[in-house]
Amino acid sequence: MLERDLAAAPDVASVAELEAELERRLDRARSGARSGGPGAEALWDDVRDAARGGKRLRPRLLLATHHALGGTQDVAALRLAVAVELLHTAFCLHDDVIDRDVVRHGRPTVPARYAAGARAAGASAAQASACGVAAGTLAGDLALSLAWRLVASAPVEGTARENLLDLLDDVVQRSAGGELDDVLAVVAPVRPALTDVLRTASRKTAEYTVVAPVVLGALLAGAGPELVEVLRSAARSLGVAFQLGDDLLGTFGDERVTGKSARSDLAEGKVTALTALARRTTAWPVVEAHLGDPAVTDDEAGRVRSALEVAGVRADLENLVARYAEHGSRLLDDPAVPAALRAALEPYARSVVARTR
Amino acid sequence: MLERDLAAAPDVASVAELEAELERRLDRARSGARSGGPGAEALWDDVRDAARGGKRLRPRLLLATHHALGGTQDVAALRLAVAVELLHTAFCLHDDVIDRDVVRHGRPTVPARYAAGARAAGASAAQASACGVAAGTLAGDLALSLAWRLVASAPVEGTARENLLDLLDDVVQRSAGGELDDVLAVVAPVRPALTDVLRTASRKTAEYTVVAPVVLGALLAGAGPELVEVLRSAARSLGVAFQLGDDLLGTFGDERVTGKSARSDLAEGKVTALTALARRTTAWPVVEAHLGDPAVTDDEAGRVRSALEVAGVRADLENLVARYAEHGSRLLDDPAVPAALRAALEPYARSVVARTR
Structure with a gap:
């Protein structure tokens, strides 16, 4: 798509x-x-x-x-x-x-x-x-x-090159930091709340997946600091939508399309937006029973999926993806963003949502 | 030292x-x-x-x-x-x-x-x-x-910067390649010969430990290609002497000085110059009995050390360290190398040998 x-x-x-x-x-x-x-x-x-x-x-x-x-x-x-x-x-x-x-x-x-x-x-x-x-x-x-x-x-020379290097620096350390937070969340004594999960998703994935490409492309085209800031915020929102979409696909996606087992997030006990949202719902006992069980079966994973659907968690996360994507799109409506760029990035915002439906 | x-x-x-x-x-x-x-x-x-x-x-x-x-x-x-x-x-x-x-x-x-x-x-x-x-x-x-x-x-700008980046590139991939060869050697069907061990030591350690510092310093001082080539060869020899010295210290060194257990190379089954040299000696049966045994005791490690000493393997490796260091020093006698640089690097060549005695 x-x-x-x-x-x-x-x-x-x-x-x-x-x-x-x-x-x-x-x-x-x-x-x-x-x-x-x-x-x-x-x-x-x-x-x-x-x-x-x-x-x-x-x-x-x-x-x-x-x-x-x-x-x-x-x-x-x-x-x-x-x-x-x-x-x-x-x-x-x-x-x-x-x-x-x-x-x-x-x-x-x-x-x-x-x-x-x-x-x-x-x-x-x-x-x-x-x-x-x-x-x-x-x-x-x-x-x-x-x-x-x-x-x-x-x-490119001088300040322009330093700006590119600064951006790469920043993105590498946010991604590495986000990845560590993500791994440590599995063993945290208190399960992270949705806001923490979203913050980690932003660092771990949004930065290098959307912020880095968009900002590097903009810097190279000579964009000024004001436009770069708008793009950074918009890209971050789209990037979070992308990672949340991955969380959805990691559990509900077609294995032939995602290329990974729909059991693996569950088996690894990953802390995703899905588990954070599930916590206050009737699905939680079913999720908790199998979360982090390396030997979870396909049948059990299927039961977890059903529970998440029945409790409305899947729909909630789909809505969250759409809201982050919309927020990103709205930020692109800023007058600092040229119409041609908005037109170029809109398909991305749309497809981030479309692939989860 | x-x-x-x-x-x-x-x-x-x-x-x-x-x-x-x-x-x-x-x-x-x-x-x-x-x-x-x-x-x-x-x-x-x-x-x-x-x-x-x-x-x-x-x-x-x-x-x-x-x-x-x-x-x-x-x-x-x-x-x-x-x-x-x-x-x-x-x-x-x-x-x-x-x-x-x-x-x-x-x-x-x-x-x-x-x-x-x-x-x-x-x-x-x-x-x-x-x-x-x-x-x-x-x-x-x-x-x-x-x-x-x-x-x-x-x-630094232009070609000078590209030369520095080329060197870093080269050194990173030699070190990474050497490290992989080193790890794979443990499970190789045929135990690597001494020449292979020396080649891996050169890539894995000599490059980033001696070649990179010396050549980067020389490039920054404006050294021409001829001098850089001489320094690269000399640094490689000194670097191999350094790694061989590490192999010696890994088995015969004082744990309080080296900061690592004198059992660990043996327990991990590491392929070092020591094991390659030992292979054709009377020490081999004793070495082979404990090489790669994660549970090797201090007593057993002591017996391996004694066998290596008695069979002359320790002395052979000490001589090899000295020979590589001497070779490096001789290369520094090249007329392309200014006397001041020779004087600055000589203590290094000496100390690489001295720490193993």
Whole structure:
């Protein structure tokens, strides 16, 4: 949905061009790695594999924003677009290490692949797990480093470059901080309230998924501080809507579309908007009985889903997604936002809601 | 030993200045993180803690090289010096996640600390481990990002900046590749030969420990490609001597000095120069009986040490350290290397050997 909408916008650089630039950057990194030995080459293959098949939402948002604001730095924009995609790849790689996820986009994750290889070669469970953790951590380090490198080498000078670096800095630490808060919430003595969940979602996902692309694209197009501030707020709201939508899809989505098990959020005991909303409803006893049970069955997960639907929690969260998306759209009505940019971002706001319905 | 030698060199910027700059950078990062929530602030505290008490070898090598070559970019040099220290911090943080190390420098590692906290709060073993992995991974990401940021913002322009970024790029991927090779060697069907072990040591440690500081310092002082190539080769040799020395100290060192258990390399089944050398000696049956045994006792580790000494393996490795250090020194005799720089780096070559005796 979102892909179609963004692709239909006439002023977005072609997806083919983006894919080609991403391939070119990864190729160059991998040939440079030859002197780094088999490990370095293998890690770049892992990065390439992890980056494969993504929807490229982040780079496309960046290019759309830059173009809609009349930006003419096409070379730099393409480079930054690849950087935000690699930032996403890096976070996914490290996320899979942290969450011990074994499947992403319907394929085995890097840690799962290396661990399986080590097991097949006769390694103990602990050794195999160490190989998986090593590969996932180090591949993520390379993706993160290449993202930094691309922004650092963007063909802009002086304050403009510092602004881009400041933004990347800010986004990386909010995302990392949000991710830590998210993991620690599972073991917190008091279950976090909805406001905390929303704040974590904003930091963990909204920042690098929507704020970074939109603000980097705007900065590159020469946007002034006033416009950047408006865009930052709007992007944050849209980003929260996006993360809440992910929470919904993580439980109610079609596994063939989401590429991950609809049991996994429940099994991991994840603290999501869904669990926070469920707490004061009649669904809670059913949710609580299975939340954080690694061995939860498909049947039990189905019962939890039914309970959430019957108690109106699913509808409440759908409404919350819509409200955040609407709030983001309204912020884009600010007179500081040129009509062309509003038109370019509106499909995004619409699709964030549409994919949850 | 090394600390005293380098500190005695008259032309090295004072350690106090270096510590102050490191503190300033971490303070600034942490205040910037306030908007990133409690997680981001906690992660910066973890980075600061992990960076505490290091010997600062890497930044001091960088400053000594820059100064000895008559460099005058003192502000940039200090910034790069902090960057190489943070790169080291980042690798240590991720290394502790990968190796599941619980103690470094005699204190609990970040993963160990978070896991203990989660356990105390009632988390399951799996949840506690996930908290530890999350904190270690994310703190390392922040340290790595700050290292990139400092190099990217160094007050040098154009090709000079690109050269610095190229070097950082190269070093990060060699180190990551070397680390992966090192971990995979434990489960390799055929035990790696000494040449492979030396190659991995060169990539994993020599690059970021000696090559990066020396070459960054030289580039900043305006060194031409010829000198840079000589320094790169010499630094690589010294770096391999350093890693081989670490392997020696990991087994024969005083735990109170090394800050880590003299059993841990053995218990983890690490493939080091020591095990590669031992393979064709009478010590091998004793080594093999305990290598990779997580429950190896102090007594058993003592028997392995004795066997290695009796079979002459310890002496062989000490000689290898000396040979690599001498080779590095000889390379510094190249006429392209100014006498002042040779004089500044000689104490380093000497101390790499001296600490193993």
